Amino acid sequence: MVLIRVFEEEVERQYKRARIGGYCHLASGQEGATVGAVDPMERDDLLFSSYRTHGLALAKGVDPDAVMGELFGREGGSAHGRGGSMHLLDVPHGFLGGWGIVTGQLPLATGAALALTYRGKRAAVMCELGDAATNMGAWHESLNLAGIWDLPVVFLIFNNRYGMGTTVEKASAEPELYKRASAFKMHGERVDGQDVEAVLEASDRLLTRARNERKPAVLEVITYRYRGHSVADAGTAYRTQEEVEEWRKRDPILIYRRRLMDERGVEESQLRAIEARVEQRVEQSVIAAEASPEPPVDTLARHLYGDPNSAKQFSQMGPGSPFGERELVLGGLGR
Amino acid sequence: MVLIRVFEEEVERQYKRARIGGYCHLASGQEGATVGAVDPMERDDLLFSSYRTHGLALAKGVDPDAVMGELFGREGGSAHGRGGSMHLLDVPHGFLGGWGIVTGQLPLATGAALALTYRGKRAAVMCELGDAATNMGAWHESLNLAGIWDLPVVFLIFNNRYGMGTTVEKASAEPELYKRASAFKMHGERVDGQDVEAVLEASDRLLTRARNERKPAVLEVITYRYRGHSVADAGTAYRTQEEVEEWRKRDPILIYRRRLMDERGVEESQLRAIEARVEQRVEQSVIAAEASPEPPVDTLARHLYGDPNSAKQFSQMGPGSPFGERELVLGGLGR
């Protein structure tokens, strides 16, 4: 949690210094939901997320250097600088991406779960989405498919009360989102996202159930984002400063920190030590990102196609092609 | 009911004689559901339907001559021969079409209901769809919008047990389809479609509620189609002959006929008289269709655009246009 918090604070600083560009969605306030949901995941379990993806990637074990590198647009980034903040990915760690179209990741997660069953693997898929994403048709189709095909997937709703500036009550005819699982005879439940251990317990239970019984489920986590929808949004037009302050009092890190000290006899100094290490780690990720090379311009067409025959397939497309395309792309496919 | 039954029997005959072409979806067996649902509709109420539309159009008061004329592809048809079996329409009678894309009519019906509230009209929209259509995303989005905006629309599910050859149980994670309304905190109920009066009671109640309280609802009507999915489908690959026979025993016309005679003291002769009139009416619709002119080929581009300025807007598109387009379309817009 602390790593994510500190990491995103650094991201915001770097964004202001224009070392990071494009859309950038921070999640400070949602660390309890993030860590609680992802911690029980096993290495073979697969995680899909929306565009608000930094924390989830880090929680799933993606190297902070690869995350910061991607934000800096460097070859060392998890997508070699092609994806940016919204499109982190790390297949070896089972992080199947950061996706930018609201609810676009749900059908994909459903298909990944189908692949697990097809291959007879004992693993589960976790698919994060926002509260507002439950109003998209792809939500309905994905849950229905997961239901009729008994797929091992947990649909994880991070209900932070708003889709950009729109409240859940305004956008969803059934604002208790976990209840929407009933349209698919699917289990759904709701948990307090500011209590990391509560989230962890529920996530662990539903993931285990998915792995062992091939049963999909909906887990709604109530949480809050302190910052605006993205760095471009002040986050003040649609909510009061008081509301934000109220939520800060229930900060997931604060709550857990207190619990560790008051109930688990952890010393302040121990926590300080962790925080110090975390800050170091984040600093190091910036250094690593700076050290990583920028993608050379002549690799613009690289990664467009993956089939080894692609260059050959396109080799006769040259004549009459528009200005600049032949060298740029037709040539590039060879590389 | 009898009119619809006899009319569709005639349609099938004419299709075999190649006077009718394209897709043609018959609904014999569903007459109770159709008449029961539509009869309580007032003239200002609006009806949207899927492609299985003949019965619904007739029930809403569309002239049989206009329906048969459309099937024959004549100018006298309700869409002047441009739409065919799937695309009947009659705005004056509040029949807002026959639509071919599964669930495509739901967002439209939602928008029509929105227009009614925008104009402060005391009327309701009824939108028919099939059981399999409840698995499409547009179903979810439409019901959610109707829910948050309090729109006067009744979503009418004709659950005839199959989407082409796929059973409801195979396609829908929640096979009790009316329960899916709960994902939108919406009222849903189920009724026996072979008992026309039961359907009528429920439909009347929900339409009245929609008009007076601006409350949307889901009405699931359990029914059955004797014929295949369309005239191209024998309807034998995915169900047994016994099953069809069982359902024929609960034929909605048979049931109602008995009730009228046994409980309401209606004379057989009276019913015979009605049937005779109906057969005459259907014969007459064929004669009218035959008498109606075919759309002249030089009107191919007519109805493409409706704005009076369209011809002028397109008047400078001519140079370099593909072979045959200038006369065919650019010219046609003038007409």
Added chain:
Amino acid sequence: MSATAATRAPATTTMTYREAVRLALREELVRDEDVFLMGEEIGVFEGSYKVTAGLYRDFGPVRVRETPISEEGFVGAGIGAAMMGLRPVVEIMTLNFILVAMDQVVNHAAKIRYMFGGEVGCPLVIRTPNGGGSQLTAQHSQSFEVFFAHTPGMKVVAPSTPADAHGLLKAAIRDDDPVLVVENLQSYKVRGEVPNDPERVVEIGRAAVTREGSDITLVAHSFAATRALRVAERLKQDHGVNAEVVDLRSLRPLDTETIAKSIQKTNRALCVDEGWSTYGVSAEIASRIQKACFDDLDAPIERVGLAEVPMPYAKQLERAAIVNDDKIMAAALSVLDLGPSV
């Protein structure tokens, strides 16, 4: 006094493209009770790109209707409302998101009037910005308006100036057929003069010669037309070339007459497009020119567009992918036989 004041009132006002769109919406909302706006975050949030700022406050939640994230649902609802005679103006936050509503636009809005033999219409407007150039990456930087220009039953306009953004949007709102109004993220900042006349509309289907020239014709739409003008000036300064610029403004209908007239004069043509060239807008332009101006052309028609890749994130990769002034310049010189053809 007031009379003289009136005569002294300026004929135009300088404003941004964004403000021009906003003004058009405001004027049409005032003019016609049947006009209403629908879209995500267009109310309290004032629009993701602030186009609708102030309208929710002034016209309220019925005329400026906030929607959930349900493009297929609310675009379809707009179509249904339009069938009932209302004039919905639906905002899609960016063009990229219209893909989830594609069926409602192509299979419904575009088909309705014809499919029902003219018995019902669909006076719907969908307005949405396209374009890239701000590191928004693959899923948020597209310009595939050609999909809709390919679809009979649709009308598609893509203004590049504040005056056209204002006049064409008003024309679209008053049109009885479905019109897609393509705005552009880069164009929102463009400033220009807009006539002070709430009754002025810009006719759909008319291209504009935005710069007179004799040596080559640059054909473009949306923000590419703004770039083309800049490059035309550079061509003059650096090479003494007089380039004519045709701003298409409308993609369907397409004003081939104005394009052809220009090339009959210049004998050379370069099509510029913010989107991908292959199977793109410039393909249609080039194929019509070659037919209409077969004997007038001194050189093959050239096309320059977005590199044929999804938009990459890294700044310098994105810069290499988009159609910048240098690329247009180089392409123009190659058409003029003054530079290498790449």
Added chain:
Amino acid sequence: MSATAATRAPATTTMTYREAVRLALREELVRDEDVFLMGEEIGVFEGSYKVTAGLYRDFGPVRVRETPISEEGFVGAGIGAAMMGLRPVVEIMTLNFILVAMDQVVNHAAKIRYMFGGEVGCPLVIRTPNGGGSQLTAQHSQSFEVFFAHTPGMKVVAPSTPADAHGLLKAAIRDDDPVLVVENLQSYKVRGEVPNDPERVVEIGRAAVTREGSDITLVAHSFAATRALRVAERLKQDHGVNAEVVDLRSLRPLDTETIAKSIQKTNRALCVDEGWSTYGVSAEIASRIQKACFDDLDAPIERVGLAEVPMPYAKQLERAAIVNDDKIMAAALSVLDLGPSV
């Protein structure tokens, strides 16, 4: 005995296009455990157009997966499964219905590999028939494969013969990138020879000269390529014209080299398309030809396609709208200066 029998075994088998697709699916299902089919009614119902007849019986519900009506959902599920290394072959009942899954194809399948810097791929095949001509009307008669040909990251093939339908589908299934295989409702009935070799594939990106000629080149794909061959024969018989026919087979990549070579020989070109011409496939073909063969052309490149209207129902109206042999004939004659240009 058996040896001689083997040598006597025929090198090809005559079958319909429909049977050729079915054979390719069967062979690939046998060859690779990772290949599976998904789609509506492809199992018990044996496919809306009976393409998958017998496969459900022989391979069962896991390899031949029946889906509910949820194109967006199961196309996306196919993409997700492909990201995991499986090779899903998704059937969309007809091309018209892919519009509800447009976002999954254009914003996801086509973007994945590039957007993630090559760290994950999408070896997905979507196969679906396009076309009209059976009074299926506006929402069920379209051929907008150009939408996908416009999209970098996609590969699009559109075979016209049983041999190509067989060989290209197999190539698509074995390809590591997303491939849209466009079949055609009219083509399903077409008969032809298919080599008896389960290892044979037809290379993606290669057009075929299906008829040699010297006077004019007819460029077409899908069922239009079949029509073009018929018209070429008529041109020979009725006018002594030797027409060359280029069957594109692949739209992205597009084999411009083969097209250009042909026109450098014939000096005249007619593009034939079952779909709408404006902003359609033939626009790209024509604009590439005019650039590649600028000095070779004796006449403007002509295009003939579906009338620019939604498909009407009435038989004679539909006949007037579609690209029939007479229209192709007339267009060819106009290119040859043997007939009026309309």
